Amino acid sequence: PSVSPDGQFIAFAEGPPGKHDIKVMNVNGEFVGNLTVHPANDEDACWSPDGKHIAFVSNRHGSRALWGLAVKDGKPAGKPFMIRSEMGNSGLHKWTSKGLACEMFVMTWDIFLMPVDPKTGKPSDEARMLSYIPTGSNNCPRWSPDGKYLAFASQKKGGPGRANIVVNSPDSGEAKEYPIPTKNYRGFLTELSWLPDGSGLGFSMMDRAESLSGQVRRLFRLNLETEEWKTWRLPSRFGGTWGPDGSTFVFEKRSEEGEEQGIVQWNPNTGEERILYRIPADIEERVVRGMKFSHDSKKLVFSLNNYLLMALDIETGKAKKVGSDLMAPTWSADGELILALDSWEDGWPK
Numbered sequence: 001p002s003v004s005p006d007g008q009f010i011a012f013a014e015g016p017p018g019k020h021d022i023k024v025m026n027v028n029g030e031f032v033g034n035l036t037v038h039p040a041n042d043e044d045a046c047w048s049p050d051g052k053h054i055a056f057v058s059n060r061h062g063s064r065a066l067w068g069l070a071v072k073d074g075k076p077a078g079k080p081f082m083i084r085s086e087m088g089n090s091g092l093h094k095w096t097s098k099g100l101a102c103e104m105f106v107m108t109w110d111i112f113l114m115p116v117d118p119k120t121g122k123p124s125d126e127a128r129m130l131s132y133i134p135t136g137s138n139n140c141p142r143w144s145p146d147g148k149y150l151a152f153a154s155q156k157k158g159g160p161g162r163a164n165i166v167v168n169s170p171d172s173g174e175a176k177e178y179p180i181p182t183k184n185y186r187g188f189l190t191e192l193s194w195l196p197d198g199s200g201l202g203f204s205m206m207d208r209a210e211s212l213s214g215q216v217r218r219l220f221r222l223n224l225e226t227e228e229w230k231t232w233r234l235p236s237r238f239g240g241t242w243g244p245d246g247s248t249f250v251f252e253k254r255s256e257e258g259e260e261q262g263i264v265q266w267n268p269n270t271g272e273e274r275i276l277y278r279i280p281a282d283i284e285e286r287v288v289r290g291m292k293f294s295h296d297s298k299k300l301v302f303s304l305n306n307y308l309l310m311a312l313d314i315e316t317g318k319a320k321k322v323g324s325d326l327m328a329p330t331w332s333a334d335g336e337l338i339l340a341l342d343s344w345e346d347g348w349p350k
Contacts, residue, residue, distance in 0.1 A: 002054070002094075003027075004047045009074040011035065011045040011054055022056050024074045032074040042067075044092035046100065055095055057087055064088065066100075109139040109188070111152055113170060118333075131173050132166065140189040145198045147333075153180075153189040161185050165192070165201060165222060178222055181229045182207060191239045195246035196297070200224050204239045204251070219249055219268055232268040238288070244297030250276065252288035263288060263300070263312070276300070277312050277319055290328045295335040303327045309340060 040060035240251030
């Protein structure tokens with residue numbers, strides 16, 4: 001809410017999510033009327049110091065822009081007009097005698113490399129940022145099976161909804177970019193992984209491409225030699241990891257009734273499924289995350305309900321608890337240890 005300089009009116013944004021209008025009430029709480037009526041989202045109303053205008057942020061021309069409107073006696077005195085075309089992630093706070101005060105939310109994701117002594121597990125030098133431009137939107141780094149290349153997702157090139165998978169050689173600094181075949185990239189990947197033989201990479205991601213009423217999850221796979229992508233609609237709303245031979249994908253699946261749930265190995269080319277593990281019905285929530293195969297492909301580690309660490313024997317189908325209050329597990333290079341993030345502390349994992 002924003003109070004007019006004469007203390008008579010309060011401007012505020014109200015309406016369904018993503019479809020707010022700017023409205024006015026008097027200081028007694030009585031509704032005066034709408035200042036804007038538009039199907040777009042109008043918000044962050046601010047009175048001018050002389051009380052003759054309001055400024056607000058709206059996406060009525062497709063992107064967030066700064067708009068103004070003449071106001072008299074708490075009612076519109078003209079039509080809205082654009083002041084500035086680009087507001088990005090900015091939000092208005094107050095219109096002062098020196099100008100408009102606003103805030104901007106900016107989040108950056110970058111990749112750092114840090115040498116670690118394999119015997120002690122301690123850093124042997126300071127971390128340094130990966131030598132790749134552009135910076136600021138690079139995430140989900142994954143080492144190749146032979147340890148020579150680092151793959152990650154980068155969103156800075158290509159425009160909104162576009163991104164590349166980048167394969168970088170930290171030793172030489174050379175990098176090759178592979179555009180992801182989608183216009184609906186969300187800005188962050190969590191499960192990018194190499195095929196076991198190092199011939200390609202893949203991930204799954206929510207996409208709107210095949211659904212007008214909702215979202216579907218699609219599986220993406222890149223062949224590094226031919227630079228060709230293949231995509232499939234994944235029969236699950238949840239992600240997973242590639243199977244040991246690289247031709248199957250392993251993910252959490254629930255029945256339509258929501259009762260039967262487990263870990264399934266799925267062949268995207270044939271549609272065949274194999275149940276690797278059924279989650280006991282007496283376990284609440286039953287959410288599977290962070291699945292990783294051991295290097296010999298005989299075991300699968302995963303987090304159950306985010307914090308209960310489980311190790312599954314692929315041959316027998318039996319799983320046992322190996323830790324608690326842990327998440328995001330992975331295997332050490334020699335396959336002897338499971339590494340995981342410790343329990344949450346002050347809102348962040350250790």
